[in-house]
Amino acid sequence: MATRALLNWLNELNPTTRAFAVLWTLSAGVYLLFALYRTIFGFKAGRKLPPGPWFHFPLLGDSVHLAAGNPVKFFFERFKRYGPVYRTQMLGSRIWVVADTGALRPPLNDQGAFMQIPFRSFRALMGEDSFIRETSFHGPWRKLFGSALGPPQLSALVPRIEAVMREHLAAWEAVGRINIFREARLLGLDLAVDVITRVDLPPDVDRAWFKGQVEVFLDGLVGLPLRLPGTALWRALAARERLVRVLVPHMAEQHARFTQEWKAAGEDVARYAAARQEQQTSCSGVTAATAATAPAPASPDDVSASTAAGAPASNASASNSSSSSSSSSSSPAGPPSMIEAQWAGWAAIGRGDLVQAAHSVLHLLVASGDTTRTALFNTWALLAVAPRVQDELFQEQKKVMEQHGPELSYQALCAMPYMDATMKECMRLLPAAFGGFRRLTADLPVGDYVIPAGEVIWYVTGLLHCLDPVLWDGDTSGYLPTHMDWQRNLEGAFRPERWLGGGGGGGGGSDGGSDGGKGQPGDVRPRTLSTFGMGSHLCLGMNLVYLEVKLLLALVLRKYRLRPETPDMLRRCRRLFPFFVPERGTDGVLLVPRAGEAAAVVAAA
Numbered sequence: 160m161a162t163r164a165l166l167n168w169l170n171e172l173n174p175t176t177r178a179f180a181v182l183w184t185l186s187a188g189v190y191l192l193f194a195l196y197r198t199i200f201g202f203k204a205g206r207k208l209p210p211g212p213w214f215h216f217p218l219l220g221d222s223v224h225l226a227a228g229n230p231v232k233f234f235f236e237r238f239k240r241y242g243p244v245y246r247t248q249m250l251g252s253r254i255w256v257v258a259d260t261g262a263l264r265p266p267l268n269d270q271g272a273f274m275q276i277p278f279r280s281f282r283a284l285m286g287e288d289s290f291i292r293e294t295s296f297h298g299p300w301r302k303l304f305g306s307a308l309g310p311p312q313l314s315a316l317v318p319r320i321e322a323v324m325r326e327h328l329a330a331w332e333a334v335g336r337i338n339i340f341r342e343a344r345l346l347g348l349d350l351a352v353d354v355i356t357r358v359d360l361p362p363d364v365d366r367a368w369f370k371g372q373v374e375v376f377l378d379g380l381v382g383l384p385l386r387l388p389g390t391a392l393w394r395a396l397a398a399r400e401r402l403v404r405v406l407v408p409h410m411a412e413q414h415a416r417f418t419q420e421w422k423a424a425g426e427d428v429a430r431y432a433a434a435r436q437e438q439q440t441s442c443s444g445v446t447a448a449t450a451a452t453a454p455a456p457a458s459p460d461d462v463s464a465s466t467a468a469g470a471p472a473s474n475a476s477a478s479n480s481s482s483s484s485s486s487s488s489s490s491p492a493g494p495p496s497m498i499e500a501q502w503a504g505w506a507a508i509g510r511g512d513l514v515q516a517a518h519s520v521l522h523l524l525v526a527s528g529d530t531t532r533t534a535l536f537n538t539w540a541l542l543a544v545a546p547r548v549q550d551e552l553f554q555e556q557k558k559v560m561e562q563h564g565p566e567l568s569y570q571a572l573c574a575m576p577y578m579d580a581t582m583k584e585c586m587r588l589l590p591a592a593f594g595g596f597r598r599l600t601a602d603l604p605v606g607d608y609v610i611p612a613g614e615v616i617w618y619v620t621g622l623l624h625c626l627d628p629v630l631w632d633g634d635t636s637g638y639l640p641t642h643m644d645w646q647r648n649l650e651g652a653f654r655p656e657r658w659l660g661g662g663g664g665g666g667g668g669s670d671g672g673s674d675g676g677k678g679q680p681g682d683v684r685p686r687t688l689s690t691f692g693m694g695s696h697l698c699l700g701m702n703l704v705y706l707e708v709k710l711l712l713a714l715v716l717r718k719y720r721l722r723p724e725t726p727d728m729l730r731r732c733r734r735l736f737p738f739f740v741p742e743r744g745t746d747g748v749l750l751v752p753r754a755g756e757a758a759a760v761v762a763a764a
C-alpha cells in the first residue's frame with residue numbers, strides 16, 4: 160500500500176525531481192547500511208563495546224545537539240544514560256567520550272595513544288602530521304618551548320601585552336561600552352599576531368588584512384569537511400595559501416639562521432634545546448627553562464600540578480630582563496622563541512623546509528588565537544553578571560596598588576590570589592577549550608568495556624568538571640549539579656572562593672595567603688581543572704594566558720564596574736559549542752566609572 164502510494168507520488172514528479180529523489184533515497188539507504196555495517200562488524204568480535212545512541216545525524220552527528228544548548232547538560236544527560244564511556248559522532252568522525260580519569264591516564268601520557276584532533280576540516284587545514292606525537296623527543300621539545308615562556312620572558316612580555324590592551328581600552332573608553340564578544344576576538348587576534356607570534360610582515364602587507372585572513376583561517380577549523388566554493392573550509396584553505404605566500408619570502412633569513420643552528424646542534428632536539436638554554440643563561444644571567452617547563456602532572460586527575468601552574472608562580476624570580484621572546488625578530492643569541500621551538504619540532508621529523516616554517520606560524524596562531532579570545536570573553540561574560548566578584552577583585556587591586564604601586568608589573572600580577580582564583584573558576588565553569596582527543600594505538604579497557612585500537616577518544620572538559628569527585632555528590636536526579644549550573648544559579652556555581660579554600664570548605668585564605676573573597680562552608684577546592692589539558696601534553700601557554708587575562712581585568716576593573724546591557728545574557732546564550740557565542744546583540748557591557756574610589760587609590764599608591 161505504502162509502496163504503491165510512493166510509486167504514484169514518484170510518477171507524478173517531473174523527471175528531474177524524480178531522478179533527484181531516487182538518487183537521494185538510494186544514497187541515504189547506502190549510508191544507513193554502511194553505518195549499520197560499521198556498528199555491527201566494524202570491530203573485532205568478542206569484546207564488549209561501549210554503548211551510544213543508535214542514531215546520529217548524517218555527517219554532523221552530535222554537533223547538531225551541541226550547537227543549540229548547554230553542552231555540559233548534554234554530556235551529563237549522556238553520562239546518566241550510558242555511564243563514563245560512550246560512543247558519539249561529531250562532524251563526520253566517530254569518537255568515544257571517556258569520563259573515567261583512571262582509564263584516561265595511560266592515553267593522556269602517550270601510552271597506547273597519540274594526540275590527534277579527528278575533525279577532517281581541522282586536519283585539512285593543519286595537516287595530518289604532527290611532531291608532538293614523537294615521544295622520543297617530546298620531553299626535550301617541551302623544555303625548549305617552555306623556555307620561551309619562563310618568568311623572565313613572561314615578565315618581558317607584560318609591557319607589550321599592556322600596550323596592546325591599552326590601545327583597545329582607549330577605544331572602549333571613548334564610547335563607554337564594550338561588545339565583549341567581538342572585542343575579545345579582535346584583542347585575541349592582536350595579542351596572537353603582534354605579541355605571542357610576533358609576526359613580522361613585509362612593509363607592503365597591511366597588518367589588518369593579514370589579521371583578517373587569520374580570522375578566516377581560524378573560522379574554517381571546526382566545521383563541516385566540505386571543500387565546496389563558499390564553505391568555511393574552502394575560504395580557510397584559500398586564506399591559508401595567501402598567508403603562507405606572504406610569510407615564506409619574508410621569514411627566509413630568520414629560517415636560514417635557525418637551520419644553521421639546528422645543523423650545528425646535530426639536528427637533535429635535546430642538543431638544540433641545551434644549546435639555546437646555554438645562550439640564554441649567558442645572555443640574560445637567568446635560567447628560565449627550569450621554571451618555565453610546567454611539569455606534566457603525574458596523572459590526569461592529579462590536577463594539583465595543572466592548577467598550581469595555572470598562574471604565574473608568585474615566588475618566581477621575575478627578572479626585568481629585556482630579552483626578546485619574539486618569533487620573527489629574535490636574534491640567534493637570545494632565548495629561543497616559540498616559533499623556533501616549533502621549527503625544531505618539525506625539523507626533527509624531516510619537515511624543516513620554509514613552507515612548513517610558515518605553516519608553523521599558523522599553528523602557533525591556532526594554539527593562541529581563538530583559545531585566548533575565548534578565555535578573555537568567557538571570563539568577561541561571567542564577571543559582567545557577578546558584581547560581587549568584581550568588587551572583591553577591586554578590593555584586591557587596591558591592596559596590590561598599595562604594595563606595588565600603580566604599575567602592572569609581572570611581580571604585581573603575581574600577587575593577585577583572588578584574581579588567580581577567579582580565572583580558575585571561570586575556566587572551570589566556561590572552559591576555553593572543550594577537551595582533547597587521542598587516537599588509540601592499543602585497545603583501551605574502560606570499566607567493563609574495551610575501546611578498540613584505531614578509535615578516537617575524547618575527554619570532555621565540562622563533563623569532567625561536572626563529575627569532580629570533590630564537588631559532586633553523585634546525585635544524577637537534578638538538571639545539573641549546582642557547581643556547574645551557572646545558567647540558572649550563578650551565585651551558587653560561580654565561586655572563586657572555592658580555589659582559596661582547603662579540602663574542608665574553609666573559605667578564603669589558604670591559597671597563596673589571600674584574604675580576599677568571602678568563603679562559605681561549601682567552598683571546597685575543586686580537584687579537577689582540565690581546561691588546559693592533563694597528562695604529558697599539559698598546555699604550555701597556560702601561564703601566558705593567565706597573565707593576559709589578569710592584566711586585562713586589572714586594567715579595566717581598577718577603573719570601572721562592568722554592567723551588562725542585557726542582564727540575562729548568559730541565560731539567553733544558545734550556542735556554547737565549540738565556543739560560547741552569545742545571542743546577537745546581547746554582548747554589550749557598560750563601563751561604569753568607579754569615580755572617586757579608583758582615583759583615591761591611585762593617588763595613595
Ligand code: HEM
Pocket residue numbers: 274291301304355497526527528530531533534590591592594595596689690691692693695696697698699700701703704
Ligand atoms: C585559554 C587558552 C588556551 C587553552 C584553553 C589551551 C588548551 C590546551 C589544551 C587543552 C592542551 C592539551 C591538548 C590535549 O591534551 O589534547 C594544550 C596544549 C598546548 N598548548 Fe594550549 N591552550 C591555550 C592557550 C595556549 C597558548 C596561548 C599557547 C602558546 C603560546 C598554547 C600552546 C600549547 C602547546 C604548545 C600545547 C602542546 C603541548 C604538548 O603537546 O606538550 N596554548 N592547550
